[in-house]
Every structure is written in C-alpha cells, then in structure tokens.
Amino acid sequence: MNGPTFQERKRPWWPAILLLSCVALMAHTASTSPGAAPSSLDQSSFWQLLQGWAPIFLKGTWVTIQLSVLSMAVASTLGIVLALCRVYGGGTASGLALTYIEFMRGTPLLVQLYFIYYGLPQLGEALRPFFDQLGVPGLSRIFTLSSMTAGVAGVGLNYAAYEAEIYRAGIMAIPRSQSEAAAALGLTRFQTIRLVVLPQAFRLVIPPVTNDFVALFKDTSIVSVVALQELTDSFRKASTSTNRHMEFAIVTALIYFLLAYPLSRLARRLEKRIHPHHDHDTQPL
Amino acid sequence: MITIRNLSKRYGDHQVLDGVSLAISKGETVALLGPSGSGKTTLLRCINGLERFDEGEIEVDGIVISPALSSSERQRRVREIRIRCGFVFQQFHLFPHRSTLSNLTLAPIHVKRTDADVAREEGLALLEHVGLAHKADVRPNKLSGGEQQRVAIARALAMCPAYLLYDEPTSSLDQSRAREIWSIMQRLATEGQTQIVVTHQEELTRAIACRVVRMSHGKIGGGTEANPAV
Numbered sequence: 001m002n003g004p005t006f007q008e009r010k011r012p013w014w015p016a017i018l019l020l021s022c023v024a025l026m027a028h029t030a031s032t033s034p035g036a037a038p039s040s041l042d043q044s045s046f047w048q049l050l051q052g053w054a055p056i057f058l059k060g061t062w063v064t065i066q067l068s069v070l071s072m073a074v075a076s077t078l079g080i081v082l083a084l085c086r087v088y089g090g091g092t093a094s095g096l097a098l099t100y101i102e103f104m105r106g107t108p109l110l111v112q113l114y115f116i117y118y119g120l121p122q123l124g125e126a127l128r129p130f131f132d133q134l135g136v137p138g139l140s141r142i143f144t145l146s147s148m149t150a151g152v153a154g155v156g157l158n159y160a161a162y163e164a165e166i167y168r169a170g171i172m173a174i175p176r177s178q179s180e181a182a183a184a185l186g187l188t189r190f191q192t193i194r195l196v197v198l199p200q201a202f203r204l205v206i207p208p209v210t211n212d213f214v215a216l217f218k219d220t221s222i223v224s225v226v227a228l229q230e231l232t233d234s235f236r237k238a239s240t241s242t243n244r245h246m247e248f249a250i251v252t253a254l255i256y257f258l259l260a261y262p263l264s265r266l267a268r269r270l271e272k273r274i275h276p277h278h279d280h281d282t283q284p285l
Numbered sequence: 286m287i288t289i290r291n292l293s294k295r296y297g298d299h300q301v302l303d304g305v306s307l308a309i310s311k312g313e314t315v316a317l318l319g320p321s322g323s324g325k326t327t328l329l330r331c332i333n334g335l336e337r338f339d340e341g342e343i344e345v346d347g348i349v350i351s352p353a354l355s356s357s358e359r360q361r362r363v364r365e366i367r368i369r370c371g372f373v374f375q376q377f378h379l380f381p382h383r384s385t386l387s388n389l390t391l392a393p394i395h396v397k398r399t400d401a402d403v404a405r406e407e408g409l410a411l412l413e414h415v416g417l418a419h420k421a422d423v424r425p426n427k428l429s430g431g432e433q434q435r436v437a438i439a440r441a442l443a444m445c446p447a448y449l450l451y452d453e454p455t456s457s458l459d460q461s462r463a464r465e466i467w468s469i470m471q472r473l474a475t476e477g478q479t480q481i482v483v484t485h486q487e488e489l490t491r492a493i494a495c496r497v498v499r500m501s502h503g504k505i506g507g508g509t510e511a512n513p514a515v
Contacts, residue, residue: 180335181378185392185444186368195395199382 016261023250046247053238053248060234061255067151067230068217074156075216076209079163080198086164087171088193097164104161110222113154116145117226151223151230159216166208170201203274210267214260221256231255286310287332287448287481292341294327294503301327302338303503311447314470314480316490319500325483328500329450332481333370334363345369346447368396371441375453377433379425385436386412386421389443397444404443411439415469431462438469449473451482455489467492 085097104112124143131139145153174197182192221232235252239245287309294302301324309315317325330336332343334350342351345366350359379388389408393399399407412418415435417428425433434454441449451470455463463486471493474480482489490497499506 177374177376177378178380181372181374181380182391184333184335184367184370184372184374185440186364186396187392188364191395195391196380200380203382 019257023254046244049242049244050247050251053234053242056234056237057231057251057255060229060231061259063148063229064217064220064231065259067148067155067220067223067228068213070152071155071159071220072213072216074152075159075163078157078160080167082160082164083167083171084193086168088189101161101164104158109154109158109219110225112158113150113222113226116154117147117150120145147223147226147228150226151220151228154226155216155220155223159212159219162212163209166205166212167201169208170205171197173204174200206274207267207271210263210270214263214267217260217263218256286344286346288344289328289332290342290344292328292331292338292343294324294331294336294338294340300503302331304341305500305503305505306341307498307505309448309479309481311479312477314474314478314482314493314495316493316495316497317481317483317500318485318487318490318497320485323500324503325500326452329452329481329483332450333367333372334359335372368444369447371444371446371449373434373437373441373449373451373454375456377425377430377437379433379436379440381425384422384424385417385428388425388436389440392440392444408439408443411442412436414442415439429462430458431465434458434462434466435469438466442473448479448481451480451484453484454482455486456484463489464492 082097082101085093086101087094089097121144124140127143128137128140131137178196178200179192182196183189187195220230224230224233224236227233231252235248239248242248287307289305289307292302292305293300303324305324305328307328317328319325327336331338332345337352339352342349346369348362348365348369350362350366354362379385380391383391386405386408389411390399390401390404393404393407394401409418409421412421415438417432417435417439420428420432420436425436428436434457438449438454454470455466458466467489470480470482474494480495482493482495484490
C-alpha cells in the first residue's frame, strides 16, 4: 500500500523539473547573448525588461485567477441545474437542457464571447425603440457588459454544458437501490436527491470537475479578445511593445503551467482516493 | 392492519401476482415463503409502493392505494404508508456516504422533523439494541454483511414503524450471521412488532415464531399455517 502511493507522489514532479531547467537555460541564453534577440527594438537585458513588466503580469495573473474562479462558479451551478433537468426533469425540461448542452458544445467559445461582448449591445440598440415604448429606455443599456462580466458569462455558460454532462454521469452512477432505500424511509423525491443521491454523486465527480477546471483556466486566455486585461493580454502587450515574443511567451506559459499543474496533480490524487470506495453496492460479505 | 385485496400484476405475458388476498393484523409476524419467481418479493414491494400493480387494492391502517389513483394522490398516500412501514432489503442498501449513526438519524430528522440531538440519542439506543453501538461513527463499508443488515434493521426501526417489511433479509448472509438477524427478529416479534418477512429459507420459519404463508406462481396456496416454534 505504501510503496505505490510513494511512487505515485514522486513521479509526476519529473516533467516539471525538466521543463523548468529547459526554460531557465533558454531564458539565460536569451538574456546574455544579444544575438539571440531577434530585434534591436529594446537592447536592455530581458531580466530588466521583465522587472518593468512584472506588475502588469501580476495584475494579469490575478485577473485570470478571478475570471477562472467566477466562471467555474457559474459553470458548476448552472451545470448542476442542467444535469438535474436532464435526469429528473421529464420530457420538456430534459429536452431544453439537452438543447442548451448540445448548442454550447457545438459552437466555438470564441464566437460565443464575441456575441456576448459585441453582439448583445447591438441587440440592445436594436430593441431600444421597443424599450422606449415600454417606458424603460434604460433597459437597452443592460445588454452592454463589461469585459469581466462578458468573460465570466461566456466561459461560465460554455463550461456549464460540460459540467452538466459530468454531473449527469455522476448522478447516473449512483445505484437505483439508494433512491429506493431513501424512498422506503419516507423521504420525498427532492430530499432523496438532495440528501442521498447528490452527496454521493459529488464525491464521484470531484476528479473530472477538477480536471475541467484546469481546462477552463487555460481557456480563459480567449477572453483577452474582449479587451479583458488578463494574463494573455499582458503577454500580448509586453511582447508587441518589446518585440521579445519568445521570452514573454515562455514566461506566460510558465505562469499558466505553474498554476495549472498542481491542480491536475490534485485531480489525479483525488481520483486515486475516491475510486476504491466506488463499488459500495457490491460489498463482499 | 394491512389488508391486501385481489392483487394482480403482470409483466407482459408473465402473471407475477394473480389475485392475491391477505390480511396481516397488528402484532403478528408473517413469513411469506416460496420459491424464487413466486411473486413474494413483488407483493412485499407493492405494499410500500416500490412496485405498482394492475388490479386490486392495498389498505394500510385505512390508507388505500389502488391503480385508479391519480399520480399525485398516489404519491401522497404511498409516502404515508412508507412512514408506517419500515423496509429491510436483501442487500442492505445503507447510505455509504454517511456514518452508521447518521444512516439511522436521516429519516427521523428529515421526515419526522425530530430534533437532531433527540434523533442521535434514539439512534444510539437502537444501535445498542442490535449490538453495534461501538460502530456508530463508522462508515457502512467498514462493516461486515451481518453488521450492515443489523444497521439496516435499526435504520428502519428508527422511524418507529407500525410494520416492518423484510425482503430476503438473510439470503446474502452465512448461517451464523443469519442466526443473529433471526434472533433480533424473534426479539422484535415478542416485543409485539408487526413483521412481514419474504424468504425462501425454511429455517427462518423455525427460528422465528410466525404465521407461514406459502406462495407459488403468483398465488397464495396451501392455506396458511400457524407456527408457534422456538
């Protein structure tokens, strides 16, 4: 028992250390030999440059983290609602949820973001005469969202479709006998879902949901197209104004990686921990 | 008092229950005995609404369910019956995400709105009753099959049910574990708990004083026999 666990914890750090040393070496070469810099826009060493840009990168990183956490909150909440509609909703609710899921998964996040950020304000404008008639001209303004709100809405609504499918699989994995046992005790349908099915389903979906959070975290980089000053936006500003694309790309990738990697490791460890308890309905006697 | 009148149920061509009538009065223990496929488990599951039936009616303390009911009315009545009827499954079906004790307190707290501290105390007393007070904080997957079934009985008893229904309670257990369960059931019988036990194990009817009702091919056959054993 101890042996494999020890190995499991030790092994995954290898790629990280390897990557780090490569990056350090490259960055070192880039900063010391002027020939490595493809342009002479800025001749100062990369480290000095980086120090100047550090506050912008820090701020960008912080915005990316906020964006990820808020989007994930939206995605999880809506995802659970969609999953419950799919499993327990009956014809109409289940059909609506499925339509939403298929539509969100079948269209690119980038297009969804453009629609929310640039398209919705135009829709608001187009509806202005109608709102004027209603006597609430201000309504057309709520269609114009800030970059952050548009980003959270775009990524959150998109990922909700994926979370919904994960939660649905989790709910379906709980044996019917559990619901029967709860019903036989007099619990209502709603209590059965809330107290017996969902708590068990949650345990099962923690690893895939954590994995999905890593994917979401990286996908937030797309939100830079709607003028949100997150990490990828910091990179774009830094690299275009200094023409040091390679070095800043590496720095940016490294920041994403350092934040994402512990999470995927955590997901893998949780999976190991949760899996053995999975087959609770086939207890040996 | 549970009264079953002319109950019939079919799955496609297969007649699972064929005009079954049976009355069970307060305080008696009834063993429904028969080979597999004789419809005894289906009959038991019909009583607390886990299974629907096509004809006839079931009356539990004046609450009547029949196929004619609207689905919301059926749901309401079935829930009333379930609160009166504890159910013990062959495979125990404890809640694996909750401790032994909170398996017992779940229904009293959320269905009967019993105060949580009171429910805990009553739960502990029941665990004591089945000899598992020392396992109160343990998860069910750490218990043996026999222990799990004892917890399952305690979980059903926690709702103070007027009737306790067992579906093959000892068929998944070896002889000695089964005997432990039977002695608990025998004790409950002498305490006046009304019990209905579905089983194919003849030994059970010798271990517990009960009225034996034999079923075959969806019918109650061969009359019933009193069994004042033990």
